[in-house]
Amino acid sequence: MKTFQYERPADADTAVALLADAPTGAYLGGGTNLVDLMKLGVAAPDLLVDVSRLPFDAVEETGTGGLRIGAAVRNSTLAVHPLVRERYPVLSQALLSGASTQLRNAATVGGNLLQRTRCPYFQDVGKPCNKRRPGTGCPAREGAHRDLAVLGASEHCVATNPSDMAVALAALDAIVDVASGHGPRRVPLTDLHRLPGDAPDRDTTLRHGELITAVELPPPMPGARSAYRKARDRASYAFALASVGAVLQVREGLVHHVRVAFGALAAKPWRARTAEEALLGEPATTASFDDAVRHELAAARPLRDNGYKVPLARRMAVSMLTELAAASAGGTP
Amino acid sequence: MRVTFTVNGREQEADDVWEGESLLYVLRERMGLPGSKNACEQGECGSCTVRLDDVPVCSCLVAAGQVQGREVVTVEGLADQARERGGRATDGTTLDQAKGWQAKPHGAQAAQPGQLAPIQQAFIDAGAVQCGFCTPGLLVAADELLERNSSPTDADIREALSGNLCRCTGYEKILDAVRLAAARQDEVV
Ligand SMILES: Cc1cc2nc3c(=O)[nH]c(=O)nc-3n(C[C@H](O)[C@H](O)[C@H](O)COP(=O)(O)OP(=O)(O)OC[C@H]3O[C@@H](n4cnc5c(N)ncnc54)[C@H](O)[C@@H]3O)c2cc1C
Ligand code: SF4
Numbered sequence: 001m002k003t004f005q006y007e008r009p010a011d012a013d014t015a016v017a018l019l020a021d022a023p024t025g026a027y028l029g030g031g032t033n034l035v036d037l038m039k040l041g042v043a044a045p046d047l048l049v050d051v052s053r054l055p056f057d058a059v060e061e062t063g064t065g066g067l068r069i070g071a072a073v074r075n076s077t078l079a080v081h082p083l084v085r086e087r088y089p090v091l092s093q094a095l096l097s098g099a100s101t102q103l104r105n106a107a108t109v110g111g112n113l114l115q116r117t118r119c120p121y122f123q124d125v126g127k128p129c130n131k132r133r134p135g136t137g138c139p140a141r142e143g144a145h146r147d148l149a150v151l152g153a154s155e156h157c158v159a160t161n162p163s164d165m166a167v168a169l170a171a172l173d174a175i176v177d178v179a180s181g182h183g184p185r186r187v188p189l190t191d192l193h194r195l196p197g198d199a200p201d202r203d204t205t206l207r208h209g210e211l212i213t214a215v216e217l218p219p220p221m222p223g224a225r226s227a228y229r230k231a232r233d234r235a236s237y238a239f240a241l242a243s244v245g246a247v248l249q250v251r252e253g254l255v256h257h258v259r260v261a262f263g264a265l266a267a268k269p270w271r272a273r274t275a276e277e278a279l280l281g282e283p284a285t286t287a288s289f290d291d292a293v294r295h296e297l298a299a300a301r302p303l304r305d306n307g308y309k310v311p312l313a314r315r316m317a318v319s320m321l322t323e324l325a326a327a328s329a330g331g332t333p
Numbered sequence: 334m335r336v337t338f339t340v341n342g343r344e345q346e347a348d349d350v351w352e353g354e355s356l357l358y359v360l361r362e363r364m365g366l367p368g369s370k371n372a373c374e375q376g377e378c379g380s381c382t383v384r385l386d387d388v389p390v391c392s393c394l395v396a397a398g399q400v401q402g403r404e405v406v407t408v409e410g411l412a413d414q415a416r417e418r419g420g421r422a423t424d425g426t427t428l429d430q431a432k433g434w435q436a437k438p439h440g441a442q443a444a445q446p447g448q449l450a451p452i453q454q455a456f457i458d459a460g461a462v463q464c465g466f467c468t469p470g471l472l473v474a475a476d477e478l479l480e481r482n483s484s485p486t487d488a489d490i491r492e493a494l495s496g497n498l499c500r501c502t503g504y505e506k507i508l509d510a511v512r513l514a515a516a517r518q519d520e521v522v
Contacts, residue, residue, distance in 0.1 A: 001353040006334065006398040028396065035355070035394045036375050048352070050399060076388065100496025101474065103376055105388040106395065236495040 001038050008050040012179050012211060015049050019209040020181050022047040027211060029111025030074070032103050037116065041125045042132060052108055056213050059083065065219035071110035071177075071212045075165065076101065078109065088217060090226035090245045094168035097230045100237050110212040113166055113176070113192065116203060117159035117267070118239055120144055130156045131200045138200075141303065147241060150300040150309050152266040157200030158303060160264050161193055162239050167263035168228055169215060170271050171245040177214040178206065189215070193268030203267070221257050224249035225324040229316050230263070240264035242313040248324040250284040260293070260321070262313055265300075272296040272317070284325040289318045338400045340364060341410030347397075356395035357381045360407060368408035368469045379497030382470035383407045389477050391496075408469035411476055415450035418480070452476045455514035456507075463501035471497045475511050483518055485511070 006028075009015045019025050025047030028034055037043035056070030059081050067083060078084060079095035098104065098112075121127045121139050128136035140148055140158050148158045166189065174189040193204050206212075226247040232238040243263035249256045258279050260272040275296035282288045293314050300310045336359065337346045347363045355374075360366045360383070369392055370380035376391040383392045384406040392405075406414055449457075452475050462468050471494060478485055478493040485493065490511045499507060 004352055006352040006396065008398065008401070028399070030394075031396050031399060032376055032391070032394045035396055038353070039374060048396065048398075050396075052399065074388075099376075100379065101493055102379055102382055102389045102391045102496045103394075106385075106390040236492060 001041075002044040002046070004038075004045055005047045006050065007047065008053065010054075012051075012054055012056075012213060015051050015054065016179055016181055016209060016211055018047065018049045019211075022049075023208065025049060027051045027110070029072070029108035030103075030106035031111075032099075032107050033111060033115040037123070040123055042116075042123055051110065051211065056110075062216065062219075067217040069109055069215045069217070071108060071214055073109050074105060075099075075107040075109070075112055076104040079104065087220040088168070088172060088226065090171055090228045090247060091165070091168040091217075093228035094164040094230075094243075094245055097228065097240075097243075098164040109165070109215055112163055113169075113212060113215075114204065114206075115163055118162045119148060119159040122159060131159060131196075131203075134199070134201045144305075145303045146305045147239070147264070148303070148306055149266050150302045150306055151262070151270050151297075152195040152268070153301065154196045154198065154200070156198055157196035157267070159196070159200065159267055161203075161266070161268050162264070163269070164228070164230060164240060164243060164263060166193070167243055167261045167269040168245045169217075170261035170269035171226065171247050171259040172217050173259065175216045175218075176212055177216065178210045179213050180207065180210040184213075186216075190269070190271050196267050200267075221247065221249045223251075223328065224257060225327045227320055227324060229320055231312055231316060242309050242316060244313060244317045244320055245269075246317065246320055246324060248284070248321055248328060250325050250328040253283055253329070255279045255282050255284050255288075258321075260296075260317055262317070265309060265313055274299075275317075284321075284328070286318060286322045289321040289325075290314075293317045293321075334398060336397050336401055338402060339404040340366065341406055341413060350397045352396065352398060354397040355393050356383070356385070356397060356400050356405070357392040359397050359400075360392060360405070366407050366409050370466055370469055372466065377498070378467070378470075379474065380467050380470040382473045382497065384473060384477060389474050406473070408472050411450040411453060411472060412448045415452070415476070450476060451517055452479065452510075452514045455517065456510045459506050459510035459513050461502060461506040461510035463499075467497060467499040471499065471507060475507075475514070478511070479515055479518060484515055487512075 026045040028048040028050045029052050056072040058070045060068050062068050075095050079092050085092045121129045130138050149160045169189045176187045228245045230240045230243040240263050245261045247259040258276050262270040275292035278292040335348050336350050372378045372380040374393045376394045381393040382389050
């Protein structure tokens, strides 16, 4: 590991100022991704600005009945928060499906959002990789890509975003609060991560030194149901092969509000906007869910070994929406 | 840099710590507490599990500077912690006494050498220890589970221990040990 300087400022302004002056510095949350990447030599910041103990550690109701989640809140704390469990089950379930107890206890909301891909070539400094070293090529296209993207990839990179939490937040229309020397701004979660295009080294739309301070959830839709489901190689403690988070509100048998987001299919949580539009006002039946999701996944461009993801994701989404519709109609919470 | 934090109930100070050291390294190489094991170093195996401000974390992924002013409990502190909770510390095996670790530089700080926390005794009694490398991490994780949830279901145990990999036991004896410790905990209450 390269030598670096460690700072733990007491407030956000100092944190932002420290990083503004350090073009190759980085914020440090729980360290469960960044420290790992530093050991592997994938990341080599010369300054770590520890933001894990900044006073962004509260989960509070907003004036409009939504929820504001501080960026330093631990994944484990958020997962079991009573308001999250009650009003946003999709988020609680997504968090609990990620990593292990030990890792969730250390991981922060900000760090989870900005964790990097698990593509094996990205993590191996002995291999070429356009994301780690732009212009060196993408061995995954011909090599080990069973876990990688089927949607929104480019010839330069086929990596996926590994976060479960981000998928739930995409389905919940979350907003990310960001601080920087240029003042605060608010970024819809669905605009935070970017598709690789010809710049796969840039995972997100954030600029250097921008600090995530909070994530805000809009108030839950009355009577809506939500859930998260994840397919993986083991029953627990594995990254997703495909996952789906959904929110559904049914009125008189018709879809009144629907959000569907897929995980592990793309470099960002994949909001199924085509499917959502197709479903609005339609009967909340398995047949319409199947139609809409097929429509959405028609955009998939699988590689040699990851075509299984498309039917897997479709079946998961259709069965989940069917269950949510039944729960919504039956009034069970 | 200097790092000051509490380890197993005692204030400890480490000087000239390199920023790139992990909490695991500081515990093992500077505090003479080699119980937490150094295996995958990537947060995957759980052998380095310690409690940081009460919750189990992988100490291999905690940068040394991050523990400033915080509280750490390692496997070496489990017996003491169990006693403080009001559980029994039981008499350990002769082998354990013979090979009992020596804390340095601040001297032994655990219960009497050979005294074990109930979870440790249960691991021995259930035959849940084979090569032993994963054991300290499992003990810390299992102890925390039982503190939180005195009668865990098998699913609870599996989920709580899913971050701790074992290559020898096939996990069945480990599950037995946690069930045993839970049952004994019930007897005491
Ligand atoms: C073995 C293993 C298994 C895992 N399994 C899963 C899984 O199944 N599902 C899943 O979703 N995740 C999984 N993870 C990933 C884990 O969820 C992430 O490592 C964790 O969420 C990152 O959070 P952190 O606070 O530790 O981030 P850090 O490692 O501290 O930081 C990650 C990145 O975020 C940046 N950052 C941190 N905080 C801020 C902030 N406030 N503002 C701006 N930038 C910031 C850092 O600079 C860094 O680039 C796993 C990890 C491991 C090691
Ligand atoms: S898929 Fe992306 S991260 Fe993986 S090797 Fe190719 S460029 Fe690198």
